[in-house]
Amino acid sequence: MYKYDAYDKTIVAERVAQFRDQTQRYLEGKLTDAEFLPLRLQNGLYVQRFAPMLRVAIPYGMVSATQIRKLAEISRRYDKGYVHFSTRQNVQYNWPKLERVPDILAELATDEMHAIQTSGNCIRNTTTDQFAGVAADELVDPRPYCEIIRQWSTFHPEFAYLPRKFKIAINGAKQDRAAVQVHDIGLHVEQNSHGELGFRVLVGGGLGRTPMIGTEICSFLPEQHLLTYLEAILRVYNRYGRRDNKYKARIKILVKALGAEAFRAKVDAEWQHLKDGPQTLTEAEIKRISQHFSSPDYIDLPAKSALLQQHLQQDPNFRHWYQRNVTGHKVPGYAIVTLSLKATAQAPGDATDKQLEAAADLAEQYSFGEIRVSHQQNLVLADVQQDHLYTLWQEALKFGFATPNIGLLTDVICCPGGDFCALANAKSLPIAEAIQRRFDDLDYLHDIGNLDLNISGCMNACGHHHVGHIGILGVDKKGEEFYQVQLGGSAYNDASLGKILGPSFARDVMPDVITSIIDVYLKHRTPEELFIDTYRRIGIQPFKDRVYASNN
């Protein structure tokens, strides 16, 4: 994991001092609300429905046990004893006091954390595959590039006042687990036929009001050119992105307006000036950063643990959990464990201070003291010996992290919605809970198989509803909360945007609506089909017919 050096520490400490001074000037009336707004946003501080909300960065989802303990302690001292993990691998506090935020930032800095650029119209936290570095299907570990981008984008003087927020995601495995096609810039790390590393570059993806899948503008960008090329894209966006209408200000609108070819030509023209300039990466720099992500001290183990096999045979509950929450590891004898933050009645992605501390203990005991946050709002222990899985599972059960539902219908991605967010049209958390309650039969859930259910409380799409296999969107109908359903989205290699099923529904029928949709799938599926496959084969009509016949 990346460790700060003296430079990083200086920069973060100076940021704390800067924000303390800005907050002070705001409280003294020397900064207006409008002037303070982007300053606080660029420190992750929103003012929400009931209280400010503070978003703390977890760069590309990597966090140490020590840092997790610090997050827990802060939640107790400055908040209400819980946190919310977001779909952008960050963590949010829902109840901090504005005057105390500088103190929170100072506390975070002591353990190499910050809230820099977690909001605002700037380059945000770069996100990646939660299994980076350990996935069996990985081609290249994307994390060194994430860190290189983190450093380059941190306080980039030219790009702090972009037309709108800017999100970059990188994936280095065969399976896209970072949703790169729905980011402002999506990067696939690849190796060409000469063994050189580089990136396939997509631009103009995004969710929100006008969801779009990104377009490729470069099929292979050699790694040393990463930063100059990003700089060229950002400069074109900064100069020509729309600023007259905040809903048309994302890069996707510019790419669409110019056309991908013309956009690429502009980027290339700009890049000619920057290419091979000082920002070109050196081998030494890539090596220096990569060293932070070298493998931990794995021990030699047999590929298959006999102990594990024995427990799998003896304990069906353990077997259920193993099937859903454990993923194959690239190193023999190891496994990747996902700790589910999707227990029924727990807001998806929420964790209490006790859970955070338990996760830190588990990480230290079983997984080299490191944790990852997934964009599906779960926690990951990436390096667990197969021999330890059974005891780890028993521990995880005690703290409510062992719900065996990863990738299933109840592993809901959900935004905070109307319970917390001032922009919401409707609540989202009660919908998630009602559906989780309806689908509480594990055998049934496992039989349904992989299914992404994503819920957003408004069209800003923080809950990724466009790319859920089933997406739910909160809408406002004459002051009442209604829910629109979309089918057929996907955030993976086969990325697609969901199609609207039809008129929206009242809250209390939502579990029935989902049940009807599942029934159609179960009726039509072939033995090898997942929900999305059946949907793609039979189309939306059978779902429509059934849902509106039974729920009108």
Place this chain on the structure above:
Amino acid sequence: MPVIIKNQTVISDTYTFYATYTEGDVLAKHSIIPVDDFLANPSLLEQHPGTIGVWLDSHHEPEALSPYLHQLAVIAVNFPSFTDGRGYSIARIIRERLGYQGELRAIGEVLHDQLFYLKRCGFDAFKLQAEKDPEEALRGFNDFSVSYQAATDHPQPLFRHRLH
């Protein structure tokens, strides 16, 4: 007397700002006129050698100025709103691509908390909003003692000059 910040000190502003200019208008000794009006009357350079400057708005393309750059006494870039970040790119292009060495002045909504970034992008003169205290704003230049990325003020990124 109006003031500006130049090279991180507060000095008086000797330039007169013209929101518009029409051919034949009588200009003050030191004047800053709109870029389009200047481009329509480039002979002004001979009439006011070394004392005329231009200002660009955030949608302007600085490239058009390149034939005249070295004769302009000042180039000002307007920030119609401090959240309009186009001026940062304009400044870097003027300095790094076009090679302009003279005074590059940020005007419009220029605030304490933007000074560090503005300086990094090549501005060396700053006209703050009239009601803001320029002496207090000077602190803004020192918010950070080190930066990761290359920009106009430090053309080498940290990774090319780090000590360890």
